[in-house]
Amino acid sequence: MPADLAVIGLGHLGLPLAQAATAASIPTVGYDTDARIVAELRAGRLPPEGADGFTAGLIRRMVSAGFRATTEDAELGRVRTAVICAPTRLGEDRALDLGAVVAAARALAARLRPHTTVILESAVYPGTTEDLLRPLLESGSGLRAGQDFHLAYSPSRLDPGNRHHGLANTPKVIGGLTPACTEAAAAFYGRICEKVVRARGPREAEAVKVLETNYRHVNIALANEMAVFCHDIGVDLWDVLRCAETKPFGFQAFRPGPGVGGHGVPIDPNYLSYKGRSLGYPLRMVELAQEVNGRMPRYVIQRCATLLNEHGKSARGARILLLGVSYKADIGDQEGSPAREIASRLIEMGALLSYHDPYAAQWRVMGQPVPRADCLYEAAAAADLTVLLQHHRTYDLQGLAVKAQLLLDTRGASPTGAAHRL
Structure with missing residues (x-):
């Protein structure tokens, strides 16, 4: 037919x-x-x-x-x-x-x-x-x-x-x-x-995609900046978000994280490659959002090093377990996931990495395979630091917090007081 x-x-x-x-x-x-x-x-x-x-x-x-x-x-x-x-x-x-x-x-x-x-x-x-x-x-x-x-x-x-x-x-x-x-x-x-x-017309429809994609990135960037700011002044950002999202108008909650991945990349029409020209000015908010979100993997590395140091350990030689390497929860797509950059930087610092992700049977970083943890709780107990990068539904964070020596939750998904949160 x-x-x-x-x-x-x-x-x-x-x-x-x-x-x-x-x-x-x-x-x-x-x-x-x-x-x-x-x-x-x-x-x-x-x-x-x-x-x-x-x-x-x-x-x-x-x-x-x-x-x-x-x-x-x-x-x-x-x-x-x-x-x-x-x-x-x-x-x-x-x-x-x-x-x-x-x-x-x-x-x-x-x-x-x-x-x-x-x-x-x-x-x-x-x-x-x-x-x-x-x-x-x-x-x-x-x-x-x-x-x-x-x-x-x-x-x-x-x-x-x-x-x-x-x-x-x-x-x-x-x-x-x-x-x-x-x-x-x-x-x-x-x-x-x-x-x-x-x-x-088609231009308006195309601009819808630009607006929707950039809206996500700009608002995640604001949440990421608030995460760093609140940590520095000793404020629980996750409690701030819990309270703020009760406002029935004028506010939509976006959550911070270790970076922004996915196929919906931030689009700046200043870069019109198919015409070989630009508008002569950027979408400044989009550039700033890209800059802020691009800093988050380095911030996560900084938090990892600080936590290890506070417990008398160095990143060099530390056994670090990464949980969730996809860009979004409950899927296996790794497009643009910040996990790869975080892993690369930890390896360069001399850390001994392993990972767990129910949607990724294998994972390679810098051309080399990263060992996969078969028994999640045993791996968390053996690791000097466990870092939650993506909160898949299968993860019992309360149980992991009990088993892990140190748990850094970059998604704010763990119960209050159960882990160090971004």
Whole structure:
């Protein structure tokens, strides 16, 4: 049966979309240039870098329901809707790397047919859909966006591990090149989402992603600065947060931590790499947030060294157990997790590291495997310092606090007085 939808890019964005579409009885083909990912999906197995919350059983159900994964771009010319879910990450120059979006656009353009609806979901700068994607599609296909085919942008709002909000019950923002483009995209998403929100255009929809992502980073940065400030003056930040979040208006609680990870990187439109120019000024708040959050791994190291020193031990030669190496609780995704930087710095200081994470059977830092603790409580009892970096539900912090010689809780998840908290 010919596919109705092509999902381009089968990573953390594309795979959940393909699953939701397949579950909604939309014939779906998934396109990816990585033959290894496609081979695993075809075999009913979860790729090593698959989306969180997915299991091999779920992949097999998708395949049995008609989902097909392919590396053949010819498949892209047989669908009515194509959604680009290519990954975009910050490069060393802090500019988003749009190379995967460009590659996806070129592959699609060569096969694009009239009346197809093309939607971009990747995190991009405002203007990317019109100024980068549109020319690539038009020049490669000979078709005109808004006349011969529909073009729109819809920011992804996936929250890995969220048990209450998924793709279906999270409102979907859509901004089309023309009103007809917006309605074509809305007709597609209306088949898998409960609510569709229409933006004025693609630039507004793209800016929604910038605002939502930066909102998270800026507010976490404020919480992180408060954590350092409160520790220095002897104030229990976690009690402050408990009280502050009772305010029924004008306040939303964000919690500090050892750093900020995840795929939603802070976006500063000052770095418009695809145009080779900048606005001439940065989003100062975003820069400051990045600076504050980027300091947190070093602050955690400082707290570790201080705690060890207060108990007559040095970081050099100390046995340190790290708990939770993913960027978010109850998932295995390590994208941007501060655990790796913290581990690297501890190793450089001469510490003897081990780790435990129910979602990571293996973990490598600086090219070397880190020993995994098989018996959590025995490992905590043997370690000079245990550091909670991510609070997975399986961790009994009350029990760990009893067993551990020293416990540093960077998430404020332990009972009051049971551990040293960030």
